[in-house]
Amino acid sequence: MTETSSSRWPVVCPHCGQGLAAISAEGRLRGLRCPAGHRFDAAKQGYVNLTAGQRLKLTPDTAEMIMARERIQQAGVFDALSSALAETLTGEDQVIADCGAGTGHYLHRLLNESPGGRGIALDISPAGLRRAAKHPRTLALVWDLWQPLPVGSESVSSVLNVFAPRNPAEYARILTPGGQAVVVIPLAEHLVQLQQHGLIAQQPDKRRHLQDQMAPHLGRPTQAQEVRAEVPVSPETAADLIRMGPAGHHRSQEEVLDAVGASGIRTVTVAAEVLIWQKVPG
Secondary structure, three states: OEEOOOOOOOEEOOOOOOEOEEEEEOOEEEEEEOOOOOEEEEOOOOOEEOOOOOOOOOOOOOHHHHHHHHHHHHOOOOHHHHHHHHHHOOOOOOEEEEEOOOOOHHHHHHHHOOOOOEEEEEEOOHHHHHHHOOOOOEEEEEOOOOOOOOEOOOOEEEEEEEOOOOOHHHHHHHEEEEEEEEEEEEOOOOOHHHHHOOOOOOOOOHHHHHHHHHHHHHOOOOEEEEEEEEEEOOHHHHHHHHHOOHHHHOOOHHHHHHHHHHHOOOEEEEEEEEEEEEOOOO
């Protein structure tokens, strides 16, 4: 086994705060270890669980929810959003912390267009991180996003957050001076067809709530872009859009398919806003 420099991955031990070095063998990540001897073994799928022994505030997405999300991504339902993010997050050697990465879908697209870039995928769902870990320049970590992030201060050039819980104080801490936090939220008309039939719910005033969260730590957003697309969907795809979210914890596939069939939905509106905050140097 070999131990690579912790400088490649700017991650820190959740127990003592010292840098974590990657332990590899035969070209595969075997785990992470700090100078104090704390060690975290990698699962055979390549992700590392840093939450051992901790109680999580949120319930992780299940394997079924992750598979629904993966089918949605493969079907191209959110391609317009992926393209918008690819235009926003550019840079050859950037380090991106994807907070709430899920399968790593958006992160992987960004890394594919940034040959020297590296990504840290953070999520509480091992099922999602199994997918996220497949990219060779991604370090996938199981972590509670409400807790201090296991990432070094001023060590990442970008933070990415797509439809996920947010920890603005930690974003400000881990960003390098001049770095940016890119946050995606749904607009009121996002998946409006599903909303109209009571199949999903939308929190009102998302933008105001987000700005109130971010302002004490990163000020006001420096850029904002709306992304909209009308996307044809099959009943199965519409059901996956429902099951990939909170409804996936308590509604069966059969129940959702019946509801979608009764609704007659064949097209959905994708409507999201991409907001960017920049960390002011000094």
